[in-house]
């Protein structure tokens with residue numbers, strides 16, 4: 226992408242309304258724009274990152290055996306009247322009437338709709354286990370939307386829903402998502418800690434929130450320090466192994482971790498003082514097992530091996546991609562801007578032409594740009610006639626992992642400079658060597 230033809234409306238000044246660093250940087254880099262309170266557009270740079278986050282979430286959901294579908298944002302109130310949540314949900318639910326005066330709503334979550342899809346076609350235990358997910362916009366009329374897309378009213382959610390014949394099977398389905406979440410957050414460059422959690426309006430009694438420690442987090446959390454050393458389940462984890470997944474779950478829940486709603490002062494106090502961590506955190510995922518809470522009122526049953534009808538046991542599993550993007554920034558930035566983990570960086574590299582119009586610079590940059598693109602890399606090419614200082618500041622601000630700097634003197638000697646955004650380390654390489662390194 227040539228910067229001169231791109232749409233990346235960078236702000237020169239820090240926006241006043243932004244209270245936390247991620248919100249400030251997302252506005253400054255032109256990743257997002259607020260359209261009305263708690264409702265955002267994702268501009269091209271932000272959209273690239275969001276798409277990469279979603280791709281990782283999707284890969285790990287698929288690996289764990291979940292199947293993607295797509296459900297609408299608008300739902301009929303009837304389904305919610307069946308489950309009893311239409312009245313319970315309160316003012317967070319945006320209620321709408323269509324032209325026939327039928328009550329509708331903008332979905333805050335999808336337990337009812339997925340249960341309806343399930344009951345309309347699944348009749349036998351032979352179709353189980355089943356886990357269906359989508360990545361779709363939700364709306365919750367939050368009292369206090371704030372911090373940009375961290376807590377917005379319209380937001381993206383990956384929500385998965387599992388169906389099983391028995392409670393024991395449902396716990397295995399829960400563990401699959403638990404392990405998938407550990408892998409997902411790790412691939413996003415984050416260390417997320419699963420914590421016993423309150424279930425709120427979703428219901429059930431077995432639930433974990435996945436929390437990223439950050440001073441600007443909205444949740445108060447308490448845990449044992451040893452979490453930082455736990456191993457992330459490997460890519461070849463066998464998701465069909467009941468014992469294998471249970472042992473990963475047991476390991477990751479063997480030491481104390483809880484949010485303030487579930488906090489047990491005595492259990493926390495029993496941890497030696499040096500190992501206690503009392504901090505703030507950002508909830509990036511939340512998983513629930515709630516048994517027959519929805520299958521019972523909505524009549525979602527299957528025929529079991531005994532020939533009898535059984536209510537299915539369900540769980541639901543949420544991740545917030547539009548919250549993850551600012552959470553990653555909270556965890557990875559410096560005074561000059563964002564430092565993207567390579568896995569979600571909007572571009573793999575930025576080629577900076579220090580003197581557009583100079584034949585050597587133009588030829589070298591064109592060569593680099595083409596070679597990297599041909600190797601399947603996402604490359605931003607700063608071909609603008611901005612001042613050098615502005616180009617460097619922009620490259621640092623948007624946090625692309627590698628900067629390839631082509632100035633007239635270096636290119637005359639057949640060389641370019643590579644700068645690592647994270648460490649600041651610089652090296653001078655021949656153009657050939659730079660291409661080899663970046664396409665390796």
Ligand code: 5CA
Nearest residue numbers: 334376377380384509510511541542543545548
């Ligand atoms: N039905 C369940 C799981 S699918 C559910 O709705 N869970 S939730 O309420 O905990 O939301 C799941 C995830 O969505 C949260 O962990 C969080 O990452 C994200 N999320 C929730 N509310 C917001 C919000 N207002 N803004 C941004 N992300 C949000």
